[in-house]
Amino acid sequence: MNPVTNEIAIEARSLGLGYPGSMQPVLEGVDLSVAKGEFLTILGPSGCGKSTLLRAIADLLPPINGRLSVLGKPAAEARRQREVGFVFQEATLLPWRTVRDNVCLPLQVGKGRIAKSVQPRADHWLELVGLAHLSDRYPNQLSGGQRQRVSIARALQCEPDILLMDEPFGALDEITRDRLNDELLSIWRRTHATILFVTHSITEAIYLGGRVLVLAANPGRCQALIDLASLKDENGVCRRESPQAQEIAAQLRQLLRDGGA
Amino acid sequence: MKRDQLSLLEATILPVAGAFSLLIVWQWVLPALGVPAYIVPTPFSVLRTFASEWRGLIQNALPTWYEALLGFFLGNLTAVILAIVFVYSPRVRAAYFPVVLLFNTIPVLALAPIIILVFGLGILPKVVIAALLCFFPTLINMVRGLTSATSNELELMHVLSASGWETFWRLRAPRSVPLLFASLRISATTSVIGAIVGEWIGSDRGLGAVIIQSTFNYQAERLFAAVLLASLSGIIFFAIVGRIERIFHRLASP
Numbered sequence: 001m002n003p004v005t006n007e008i009a010i011e012a013r014s015l016g017l018g019y020p021g022s023m024q025p026v027l028e029g030v031d032l033s034v035a036k037g038e039f040l041t042i043l044g045p046s047g048c049g050k051s052t053l054l055r056a057i058a059d060l061l062p063p064i065n066g067r068l069s070v071l072g073k074p075a076a077e078a079r080r081q082r083e084v085g086f087v088f089q090e091a092t093l094l095p096w097r098t099v100r101d102n103v104c105l106p107l108q109v110g111k112g113r114i115a116k117s118v119q120p121r122a123d124h125w126l127e128l129v130g131l132a133h134l135s136d137r138y139p140n141q142l143s144g145g146q147r148q149r150v151s152i153a154r155a156l157q158c159e160p161d162i163l164l165m166d167e168p169f170g171a172l173d174e175i176t177r178d179r180l181n182d183e184l185l186s187i188w189r190r191t192h193a194t195i196l197f198v199t200h201s202i203t204e205a206i207y208l209g210g211r212v213l214v215l216a217a218n219p220g221r222c223q224a225l226i227d228l229a230s231l232k233d234e235n236g237v238c239r240r241e242s243p244q245a246q247e248i249a250a251q252l253r254q255l256l257r258d259g260g261a
Numbered sequence: 262m263k264r265d266q267l268s269l270l271e272a273t274i275l276p277v278a279g280a281f282s283l284l285i286v287w288q289w290v291l292p293a294l295g296v297p298a299y300i301v302p303t304p305f306s307v308l309r310t311f312a313s314e315w316r317g318l319i320q321n322a323l324p325t326w327y328e329a330l331l332g333f334f335l336g337n338l339t340a341v342i343l344a345i346v347f348v349y350s351p352r353v354r355a356a357y358f359p360v361v362l363l364f365n366t367i368p369v370l371a372l373a374p375i376i377i378l379v380f381g382l383g384i385l386p387k388v389v390i391a392a393l394l395c396f397f398p399t400l401i402n403m404v405r406g407l408t409s410a411t412s413n414e415l416e417l418m419h420v421l422s423a424s425g426w427e428t429f430w431r432l433r434a435p436r437s438v439p440l441l442f443a444s445l446r447i448s449a450t451t452s453v454i455g456a457i458v459g460e461w462i463g464s465d466r467g468l469g470a471v472i473i474q475s476t477f478n479y480q481a482e483r484l485f486a487a488v489l490l491a492s493l494s495g496i497i498f499f500a501i502v503g504r505i506e507r508i509f510h511r512l513a514s515p
């Protein structure tokens with residue numbers, strides 16, 4: 001279990017999010033504090049603004065009202081300082097680059113250009129996601145799970161304090177997904193990053209998260225924030241078969257049903 | 262389905278056999294049907310003319326190649342630059358893209374006399390006609406290529422705080438390379454066509470001039486030899502672009 005500090009990584013106060021030109025906000029009145037080193041999973045029915053929240057933190061979408069601070073500064077500032085990494089639902093690898101060159105992309109653009117030390121670090125991150133032996137392949141030679149691992153290695157390349165993951169394993173089969181979940185937890189323990197992880201799966205939300213944030217739709221809003229610490233054993237591994245876990249899963253299912261209307 | 266696939270041997274031999282069958286028809290069947298040699302000379306007599314007049318033909322091909330090459334560079338360069346302007350300035354694009362597309366519907370044969378009128382009888386009007394023919398495919402392909410980055414890819418560049426120049430160089434440009442080379446391959450042959458069309462209308466040298474003069478003088482063998490050389494020029498240009506593309510890909514992915 002990572003030590004959850006008292007320092008705040010992300011803070012939102014009556015945050016409202018929406019797309020320019022649309023009258024209806026996607027998400028409103030969000031109050032949320034995420035501590036540094038925390039693993040927060042975000043669950044909600046479709047259209048509740050889960051991805052929108054991540055996009056705002058990554059400075060892909062400006063807030064329409066309220067306040068959002070990322071590591072104590074505006075989201076744009078945190079992005080410019082390379083403190084936020086983003087893993088998209090699709091791996092979004094550039095097909096003309098090898099796996100290694102894809103992982104190196106963050107070092108070739110923006111602030112992170114330190115071209116000289118590129119090679120060893122790329123290999124280091126690829127090793128961490130278990131793909132060092134495939135670094136000369138092209139993305140179309142990889143499976144979906146491998147591609148997503150490369151995109152995680154690319155996000156880790158900037159050594160972000162905050163890692164935002166937008167349903168990264170949503171398109172994968174369950175066995176691959178389980179394995180990647182365990183890998184992600186071990187990466188989290190090693191890097192001490194703060195992770196916000198959007199998912200559709202209740203099981204995944206319970207297994208990964210230290211806390212789970214449940215959003216409701218129409219209008220998008222925060223519905224509940226549930227602490228999952230009681231489910232973790234002394235090593236921080238989730239006892240997902242325990243009666244408590246079943247109970248929380250049932251509770252989450254009910255919340256999703258109520259919030260979907 | 263498997264049974265319909267050609268073996269390697271068939272795939273090599275059949276195209277050659279097909280071409281030969283047509284040449285045989287041309288060499289022996291057409292004369293036997295009574296088509297006179299001053300209208301359609303036989304392949305052998307064309308080759309004979311080619312062998313005896315190659316010096317004069319090459320002398321006339323040189324200005325055509327020169328015009329085609331200049332037109333190729335001028336047309337493609339203008340197209341790439343304009344495509345970049347269109348992609349980065351939606352207003353300029355909205356204002357001028359439709360006009361440019363409309364302009365493209367004017368047949369080049371109808372436009373050629375106007376270009377000769379404007380640019381005179383020198384080499385310039387031929388270059389301009391060749392450039393015009395290269396311009397449109399490249400413009401349209403480049404606009405498509407440069408805008409083909411997905412929104413996820415653009416967002417990735419934003420999260421990485423890439424500058425506009427970096428997004429262009431690392432994302433948009435590589436995305437458009439396959440389409441650029443596709444249109445460069447088209448341009449390789451159309452630039453030769455453009456130069457020849459220009460020479461038809463106002464020139465006393467070049468392959469186009471030879472084609473027109475030998476048509477009027479009923480020198481069918483020379484006409485066919487000039488057409489053969491024009492076609493060969495297009496093929497050679499095409500092969501050179503293909504070669505450059507392969508070298509480029511080798512350099513781009515070591």
